[in-house]
Amino acid sequence: MVGAWFCILGGVFLSRVVVQPLTDLIPLTINLQDFDEVRRIARLFYSLSRALQQLSLFYQNLKLTPSDQRFFPYIRQFPFKGEDINFTYINEIFDDHTRTIWKAKKENGQIIVMVIMEYISAISLDQKFIKGEIKTESCKVIYEDIKQAIGLLHEKNFVFADLRASNILIIDTEENQRAMLVDFDWCGKSDEDRYSPSMNKNISWPLGAKTDAPCSEKTMTFIGLMCCCSNRYCTLIFDMPVGSHMSTASRICSSG
Template sequence: MPKHFRVQQSGPTYISIGLPAERTGLPIVLHHPVFGRFLTRLRSNDPIEPDVYLRTRKHFLVSQDLYEHENNNSQARDEVTRTSLGGLLGDVLQKITVYGVQADGVITGWDATPLMIMEMKNEIGTGSSDPSIQAAQSYTRYWSSAGTRHWLNWCCCPSILIAIAGPWMCVLGAIFLKRPVIQPLTHFLWIGNDPTRPSELGYIARVFDCLFRARVELEDYYRTSSPPTSGQNPARPFPYLAHYLDSMGQRVDFTYRKILCPNNPEKQIFLAETVDAEKPKYIVVKFVQKYNANAQKLLAESKLAPELLYDGTAHPEEQPGPEHAMIIMDFVQGVDLQEWSISSPLSRSAFKDVDTAVKLLHSHNFVFGDLREPNVMILQDSIGRATGRAMLIDFDWCGKRLEGRYPLKMNTTLGWHQDVGPGAVMDKQHDLHMLETLATI
C-alpha cells in the first residue's frame, strides 16, 4: 500500500474503503438501486444474449496476454483492454484528465458524469498501487471537480469501478456521502480460460452482462435527473427507500430524520417520520440480512415489543439488495438497558417484562439469541421518566430452537453460554443464561 494512501487513511480526508477495517461505511446498496440490482442479477439464472459469451471469450485473450513493463501500459495493454472492455460494456472507455489525474478508462454519461471508472496494472504486484485504490482515488477526484459540484450536493453520485491487475478483475461500487464510500461487488475474478472450472465462463459472462446493464441504468439515472445549480438535498445522506406498504396495502411515505448508530456500520438503523399532514408519527427503519417477524409480532401482541409495520423479508423483490431487507416498526419512547444501567438499576417490573417475553418466545419454540442490554428497551414517558415497563427489540438473531443458528459475525467475548458461538445451533438455555446476567443489573 503506498505511503501517501496510508497517510490519507489516517487523516480527515480518508476514503471509506475498508482499509483499515474501521474505515468502512454503511452498505452502498442502501443508497442507490443500481448496486442491489447488479448483485441480484449476478445471482440470476436468466439467460443472457449469446453474443455476450462470444465477446467474453475474445476478451479472455486480451486479459491473459503478457506485457513486459508497467510503463508500457498506455501504449500496449491500455488501448487493447479499453477497446475490448468497451465492447462488453457497450460504450467507449475514454481517458479524461481531472486535477492532473487521468484514469485508465472512464465512461461518462449526461453532464459528463462518470458512470464507470477503470484502473489497471499489468500484473498483480506491479506498479505503485492497488488498482482498486487507484480507482477509488480517481472516483474521488472526478466527483470533487467543479463541474460535478451540483451533483455532489444533490445525490450520492453512484459509479461503478473496475480494477484490473493482469488477468484479474474486481468490480466495486462507489458513492459519495460525507466522504467517498467504496465497496466490492465481486471478488477479484480470473478473467481467462479456466481448464479446471470451464463453467466459470458462464459466470464471467454474466458479470459483464450485469456491468452492461448497470451502465445503462446509471446513464438513465443521470439523464433523467435534474439537480438544482445550488443548495443541498436533505435526503442525500439517507437510504433511497422512503416508503412502504402497510397492512392494508396502502403506501406510507416517510422522511429520514437521523441515523441512530452513526459509528457502527453493522447497525443500519434510522429514525424517520411518516409524511402525514394530519398525524405524522415517528418510526424506526432498519436494514437487516434476516429477521424473525413472527417472533416480534408475537411479543407485540402482549406489548412486549414494538409493533412491526413492515417486514421486507416477505417482499424480497422490493428490497435494496439480495442480502438486505427493510424492517419498519413503531418508535417507542425509551432508552436501552445498556444506557439506562449507567445511572439506574433494572427495576423488578421491567425485568418481569423481559422474563415474560422470553417465556412467551420459548412457549412458541423461539430462541431470542441476543439477549443483551442493548436489545432491552426501558420505556419512558414523554418527560423521560421510566414507566416500569420494558420491551425486547432487535429480532435479527431470533430463530427456532435447534434450527436457528447464531450469526457467523458475532463477538464471542460478551459472556455467552458456553455452547454459543459463530454458526452454533440455538437453544433455550442460552437465553436463560443471559437472563440470569440481566437479573444482576
C-alpha cells in the same frame, strides 16, 4: 482490480458514502478451456460496459434542480386503495444509520405516520448503565420483566438467542423502571434453529452459544448482572437457558 483478481462494487451517496460489492473476488488466471468460467467473466465485463453506458446517459439527462430530497430515500410514493400516494420527507428522526426512521408528509401537508408496532420512549439497558440511571429499587422489576418475556417465548418453544443489554429497553414510569426485549432477528425454535455463522467474536457469548450451534433452552446456568445505581451495586441473578443468556459484555457497568 488487485493483480489478476477483480471485483465489481457499487457506491451511492447518501448522508454518507455507501459501497457494497456486487460480485465476489474473481480470478482472471483461469484455464481458457474452462468455457463456463470464460463465459461468466465475458458476461460480467459486457454487463459492466452496458451498465456504465446507461449510467452515463442517466447523468447526462439528470435534472440538476437543487432539492433537499436528495438526502432522503428515493422511494417517495406508495400504492393505497388503487392510487399512488406521493409524499416528501421532512427529516430523519434519529441520527443513526443503523435505525433509519423518517418523518414525511403528503402533498396536502398531512403528516404520514406508519406504526410498525409501537413507538417506545425508552433507552437500552447498556446506555442506562453508562449514564448510571438504573434505580436500585427497580432491579427486581427489570429482572422479572425480562424473565417473563423469556418465559413467554419458551412456552412457544422459542429461544431468544441474543439477550444482551443493548437488546433490552428500559422504560421509565412514575412508579419504577420496566424492561422489554427488542431485536428478535436471532429468535428461533429451540433445537431447530442455529446460531448465525456471523457471530461477533468480540462479544463474550455464554457457554453453548457458538457458530452454527443449535439454539437450545435445555442447559441451565446462572448469569450475574451488575447494575450500577447511586454509587451502589445491586446484583441480579439470571437463571436462564442457553440461547437466552446475558453475555459477559452486557454485564459491564460503570461505577459512580
